[in-house]
Every structure is written in structure tokens, then in C-alpha cells.
Amino acid sequence: MSAATATPARTAPGATTLPVADPAATRRYAWQVLRAHRGGVAAAAVVLLAGAFAGLVPVWLVGRMVDAVASDAAPSRLWWSAAALVVALVGATALAAVARLLVARTFEHALADLRERTVHAALHAPAAHVDGAGTGDLVARVSGDVDVLRTTVSRVLPAVCGAGATILLTVGGLAGLDWRFAVAVLAAVPLQVWGVRTFGRRAGPVFRAERAAAAERTSRVLEAVAAADTIRALGTAETHVHGVEEVSHRAIDRTVAGMRVSLVLTHRLHAAELVALGAVLVAGYGLVGAGAVTVGAATTAALLVHRLFDPVGILLSQVDDLQRAQAALARVVGVLSVPAPAGADAGGAGAEGAGSPAGHATTVPDDRAAATVDVRGVSFAYDPDRPVLHDVDLRVEAGEVVALVGASGAGKSTLARLVTGTVTPTAGTVLVEGEPAGGPRASAAVAAVTQEVHVFAGTLADDLRLARPDADDARLRAALALVGADWVDDLPEGLRTAVGAGGLPLAPDRAQQVALARLALTDARVVVLDEATAEAGSDAARTLDAAARRVLAGRTALVVVHRLDQAARADRIVLLDAGRVVAAGTHDELLAGCEPYARLWSAWHRGRTS
Known part of the structure; x- marks a missing residue:
């Protein structure tokens, strides 16, 4: 699909929403969907027209029965007409059901494709886009907006298509x-035109505002839940509750505004129905009096107009649902328009130990050689007004373990993300073995584990095989043994135990071990650990530290640490302050010749012994 024209909306200094596709781009995407599923669309259209035609037959038969009664026809004629009427009703109902099934099935496939594209785009979107918008906006689009489209596909679209076919044939029947x-x-x-045009002008902005308010509400709620411990510690619960309440009321106001717009349309449609039926009755009275048509024909015309009320009402009253769906589709297509970093489709840098799956042509062989990492004159800013890194130069030799230390906000995690290729430098270059970070070759060589790991739903074996699909049970157990996860034998079903959502919950240290085991299964030559063993002072932390050292053996590593005992064991330490490299060397060199590092070490050591 071609890139959608979309513009991010500023919401606050340093924050943007994800883009929203413009109407032209949204229509282009919808047209591409129709073309891609033209076989199913054509079949559904044929059945819809057949069902609509079958629905006209009972009305025509009623008119014939009226004429038969008026002309004192034989009773058998009425019985045959009544029998035909029943058959036509059954046939029309069956065809309508088949048509609804065909429409829903065709567009459900299209919706499934859209959902997959959206998740793919979200997973490969530059981190700056997602971080700037907040996860709430992304979650609202991938879940809430896609659910709006699903409702439209399963309920609204079949009804609208059927109504359109019925209206077309009914007007033709009246003319006949x-x-x-x-x-x-x-x-x-x-x-009807007046009502729909007025609705069209008002509904688009109202429903877009409604969806945006829902996204903001989702974002606030997720933020409050995720930071619950911090909020309680700071005693700011009431402030956050008030914030959620404020955005919730705003979302309610937007919803009520949408309902008001819909009610205005409904009232005008009812008035149009009254005018239509009155006009046909008057015309029928005059035509029957003039002998131009029979009483049965006038009855058929009146019934046809009355029969139009439902499909016209469905078609026009569903305009608000279609407008909501259009607004939702524009937001989803907007996610598709976010440009992915170069080489994302080839398998970007994996988070939580997920690198390129082994057994594919893009993976590094098992007899891998560690790769070099070059950071040359790199600057980076999530917001142009607030740079995070300034002209950073760093070379990590093959097989070297480099620890990044510094105060919170120094730029350690950002530098790590630049190496994984999940963000792109504002200036300068990041090379992995001479290839740009984020490119296909570099991405195949890099994997990452963060402090906040994810245990995927499924069996433990399935979770581990995300890193190496062809690994047998023996290899999975070897990876777990490497990271000290001897607890696997205590699980109810061993490797076949269901974990993650809906399964056995794993403690944080065990989840970290699973992430490290995934990393051990990959052929990554460069590893980025971002606070991956951060439980200071605990037995679990010592176990994780030892596991990480074993996994890193023979690999190049960039390790973001807060615990300086981890840094002391690295081959080299790089000290960052306010986004700049202020010192680099071994632990002993920095302790002897770098006062800022010596102060950090002294403060950390006193904190441990106090």
C-alpha cells in the first residue's frame, strides 16, 4: 500500500500523537482492499441483488391478490399466490442470510489483514514516534479502533449493502x-439529502474528536495503572484520579455530541418517510381514479414505499456508524503510514532476547564471530528542543563488554537503542560491523534484553522457540541450564507448561532468565543489555549476573547498568553525563583518574554498606 498522507498532531510540548491518514489516503486504502478481495465482493454483490429481488416478489404477489379479490377471481388463484408468497419469503430470507455471511466473511479477511499490518507497523515503528505519542494512543488504535471496524464489518456493512440493493430494485419496481x-x-x-449533508459536515469532526478522546482516556488509565507504585509512593493518587476523571468526562461529552448529531439525522429521515408515503398515496389515488393503474398496482406501490422505510433508514441512519468507521480507519491507516526504519522487514533488533530466528538465511552461523560497533559523531533528540545525546563517539571492539554508566537521564538507554536500531540518530552514524544499525545485516547480528521483559502466552518451549524455531528440547534445556534456570524441572509439565497470559505466572527473575535463555539461543553477535539484571543486592541479581556473563561469552556487549559492581566487571566503562561521553576506561583507570566516576563509586559503595 502506498504511504498515507498523515500529519501528527501536537498535544503538548515534546509530545505528538501518531499520524491520522487524510480522507484521500483512507479511500485509497479501502479501494485497495476491495480490489484485493474482488472475488468475494463480486459473489456477495450477486447474492445481495438476488435476495433483494426475491424480497420484491411477495409485495408484487400481494398486489396480484388484491386485484384477484377485486375481480372475483377463483379462490385457487389466491391459494397459488399465497403459496408462492411463502416460498418467496423463505427464499428472500435465505438469500439475505447467505449474502450477510459472504459480506462478513470477505471483509473479515480484509480486517484480519489490516490488523496484522497494523501490529506489524506498530512493532516496527520508530520508537520516537511511539514514545512521543504514548502507548495509550497506539493501544487505542490497535484495539479500540480495529474493534470499531470489526463491528462495522460484521454488523453494519452487510446491512448497508443489503439495504442499498433493496433500494435500487424497489425504485426500479415502482417505475415498472x-x-x-x-x-x-x-x-x-x-x-434526505439535506439531512445527510448536514450530518456529513458535522459528524466527521465530532466522531474524530470522540475517538481521540477515547484514546486519551486509554492513555491516562494505562499510565496510572503502570505507575501505580510510584503514584502511591509520591502520594499523588488524587491528582491522577482527577486527571482520569477529567479525560473521562471529556470522552463522555464527545460521545454525547455524537449522539446529538445522530438524533438530528434520525428525525429528518422520519420526516422524509412521511413525505414519501403521502406522495405515493396521493399519486395512487389519482392514477386509480383515472384508470391508469389497478387498485392492486396502487397497493403494491404503497407497500413498496413502506418497504423502503427500513432499508433507507438503515442506509442513512448507519451513516453515523460508517463515519465512525471511517474515522477509525483513518487512525489505523495512520499507523501504517509511519515509516519503518531501514531493514525493519528483514527482522529488526529483537527486544528481550529475540534476535533473528535461527535456521534462516539471514542468521549468523553457530560459529559466530563477535562484531564491532562504531558510534560516530552521534546526536539524538526525541524532541528537537531537548537533545538527549550530543556528538557521541564510541567504538566497541569485537568481543568487548562495555558498560554504560551515568546518572538517570544521561542518555545510556538512548545510546543502547541507537545500537539496536530501534531509533535513528539525528546526526552521525551507528555501524555494526560496518553496516548501519537497523539495516537487515546489522539487525540480524544484534539482540537486546531489557529490564521489563515479556513472557509470551503459550508453553515455555514455544516462548523459547521464538528465538530459534528449529531448536529441539535438548537445546532448549541447555539454554535454560546456561542461565541457571534449574526450576524448569519443577514446573507441572516442564517445557510443556503454559506460561504468560492465561498460564503459569513467572516471577520477575525467572522471566529475566527466560529472556536470557532466548538470547542464548540466538546467533546474535552483538548484545545490548539494558538494566537486564537490575535487582540490586538480591540472590536473584547474583544469579542473573552470572547468567548474563555466560550468555555474553564470545559476543560483543553494550550493558546499561545502575549497579557499579556490574560495571567493574566489564572490559571497559563509558561514563555519560547530560548526553555526552565524559570518560572511558577500565574500572581501575576511572577510579584512579576520573573524579566523577570515583564519586559515583564511593556513593554507591557507601549505599551498599550503610
Whole structure:
């Protein structure tokens, strides 16, 4: 699909929302979906038209029965008409059900494809885009907006398509009875057009604001839940509750505004129905009096117009649902428009130990050689007004373990993310074995483990095989043994034990061991550990530290640490302050010749012994 034209909206200094596709880009995407599923769309259209035609037959038969009664026809004629009417009703109902199934199935496939594309785009979007918008906006799009589209596909779209086919054939049927009936029913069109145009002008902005308010509410709630411990510690619970309450009321106001717009449309549609039925009844009275049509034909015309009420009401009243769906689709297509870093499709740097899957052509062989990392004149800023890194130069030799230390906010994690390729430098270059970080070759060589690891739903074996799909049980057990995860034998079903969502919950240290085991299974030549063993002073931390050292053997490593005992064991330490490299060397060299590092070490050591 071509890139959507989308513009991020500023929400606060240093923050942006994810882009929202413009109407033209949204329509282009919808057209591409129709073309990609044209076989299913064509089949659904044929069945819809057949069902709509079958639905006209009972009305026509009622008109014939009226004429038969008026002409004192034989009773058998009425019985045959009644039997045909029942058959037509059953056929119309069956065809309508098949058509609904075809429409839903066709577009559910399209929606599944959209959901996959959206998740793929979200996973490969530059971290600066996601971080600037907040996870709430992304979650609202991938879940809430896609759910709006799912409802539209399963409920609204089949009804709208069926209504459109019924209206088309019904107007044709009126013209077949007498062209003046068709002209009479057109008396309602000005009211309908007026109502829909007014609705169209007002609904788009209202429903977009409603979806944006829902996203903001989701973001605030997620933020409050994720930071619950910090909020309690700071005693700011009431402030956050007030913030959630404020955005919730704003979301309610947007929803009520949308309901008001919808009610105005409904009232105008009812007025149009009254005008249409009145005009056809008047026309029928005149035509029957003039002998131009029979009483049965006038009855058929009146029934056809009355029958139009439901499909016209469905078609026009569902405009608000279609507008909501359009707003949701624009937000989802906006995620697809976020440019992925170069080489993302080839398997970007894996978080939590997930590198390139082994057994594929892009992986590094088992007899891997450690790779070099070059950071040359790199600067970076999530917000142009607040740079995070300034002209950083750093070379990590093959097989070297380099620890990044510094105060919170010094830029350690950002530098680590630049090496993994999840963010792109504002200036300068980051090279892995001479290839740009984030490119296909560099991405295949880099893996990362962070402090906040994720245990994927499924068996423990499935979780581990995300890193190496072809690994047998013996290899999985060897990886677990390497990281000291001897607890696997105590699990109810060993490697077959379900873990993650809906399964056995794993303690944080065990989840870290699983992440390190995934890393051990990869062929990554460069490893980034970002606070991956951060439980200071605990037995678990010592176990994780030892596991990390074993996994890093033979690999180049960049380790972000807060515990300086970890830094002391590294081959080299790089001290950052306010986004700049202020010193580099071994622990002993820095302790003897770098006063800022010596102060950090002294403060950390006193904190441990106090």
C-alpha cells in the first residue's frame, strides 16, 4: 500500500500523537482492499441483488391478490399466490442470510489483514514516534479502533449493502408499475439529502474528536495503572484520579455530541418517510381514479414505499456508524503510514532476547564471530528542543563488554537503542560491523534484553522457540541450564507448561532468565543489555549476573547498568553525563583518574554498606 498522507498532531510540548491518514489516503486504502478481495465482493454483490429481488416478489404477489379479490377471481388463484408468497419469503430470507455471511466473511479477511499490518507497523515503528505519542494512543488504535471496524464489518456493512440493493430494485419496481410512482417517491429525496449533508459536515469532526478522546482516556488509565507504585509512593493518587476523571468526562461529552448529531439525522429521515408515503398515496389515488393503474398496482406501490422505510433508514441512519468507521480507519491507516526504519522487514533488533530466528538465511552461523560497533559523531533528540545525546563517539571492539554508566537521564538507554536500531540518530552514524544499525545485516547480528521483559502466552518451549524455531528440547534445556534456570524441572509439565497470559505466572527473575535463555539461543553477535539484571543486592541479581556473563561469552556487549559492581566487571566503562561521553576506561583507570566516576563509586559503595 502506498504511504498515507498523515500529519501528527501536537498535544503538548515534546509530545505528538501518531499520524491520522487524510480522507484521500483512507479511500485509497479501502479501494485497495476491495480490489484485493474482488472475488468475494463480486459473489456477495450477486447474492445481495438476488435476495433483494426475491424480497420484491411477495409485495408484487400481494398486489396480484388484491386485484384477484377485486375481480372475483377463483379462490385457487389466491391459494397459488399465497403459496408462492411463502416460498418467496423463505427464499428472500435465505438469500439475505447467505449474502450477510459472504459480506462478513470477505471483509473479515480484509480486517484480519489490516490488523496484522497494523501490529506489524506498530512493532516496527520508530520508537520516537511511539514514545512521543504514548502507548495509550497506539493501544487505542490497535484495539479500540480495529474493534470499531470489526463491528462495522460484521454488523453494519452487510446491512448497508443489503439495504442499498433493496433500494435500487424497489425504485426500479415502482417505475415498472408506473413512472409517476417513482417520481412521487422522489419527493422525499431533498429532505434526505439535506439531512445527510448536514450530518456529513458535522459528524466527521465530532466522531474524530470522540475517538481521540477515547484514546486519551486509554492513555491516562494505562499510565496510572503502570505507575501505580510510584503514584502511591509520591502520594499523588488524587491528582491522577482527577486527571482520569477529567479525560473521562471529556470522552463522555464527545460521545454525547455524537449522539446529538445522530438524533438530528434520525428525525429528518422520519420526516422524509412521511413525505414519501403521502406522495405515493396521493399519486395512487389519482392514477386509480383515472384508470391508469389497478387498485392492486396502487397497493403494491404503497407497500413498496413502506418497504423502503427500513432499508433507507438503515442506509442513512448507519451513516453515523460508517463515519465512525471511517474515522477509525483513518487512525489505523495512520499507523501504517509511519515509516519503518531501514531493514525493519528483514527482522529488526529483537527486544528481550529475540534476535533473528535461527535456521534462516539471514542468521549468523553457530560459529559466530563477535562484531564491532562504531558510534560516530552521534546526536539524538526525541524532541528537537531537548537533545538527549550530543556528538557521541564510541567504538566497541569485537568481543568487548562495555558498560554504560551515568546518572538517570544521561542518555545510556538512548545510546543502547541507537545500537539496536530501534531509533535513528539525528546526526552521525551507528555501524555494526560496518553496516548501519537497523539495516537487515546489522539487525540480524544484534539482540537486546531489557529490564521489563515479556513472557509470551503459550508453553515455555514455544516462548523459547521464538528465538530459534528449529531448536529441539535438548537445546532448549541447555539454554535454560546456561542461565541457571534449574526450576524448569519443577514446573507441572516442564517445557510443556503454559506460561504468560492465561498460564503459569513467572516471577520477575525467572522471566529475566527466560529472556536470557532466548538470547542464548540466538546467533546474535552483538548484545545490548539494558538494566537486564537490575535487582540490586538480591540472590536473584547474583544469579542473573552470572547468567548474563555466560550468555555474553564470545559476543560483543553494550550493558546499561545502575549497579557499579556490574560495571567493574566489564572490559571497559563509558561514563555519560547530560548526553555526552565524559570518560572511558577500565574500572581501575576511572577510579584512579576520573573524579566523577570515583564519586559515583564511593556513593554507591557507601549505599551498599550503610
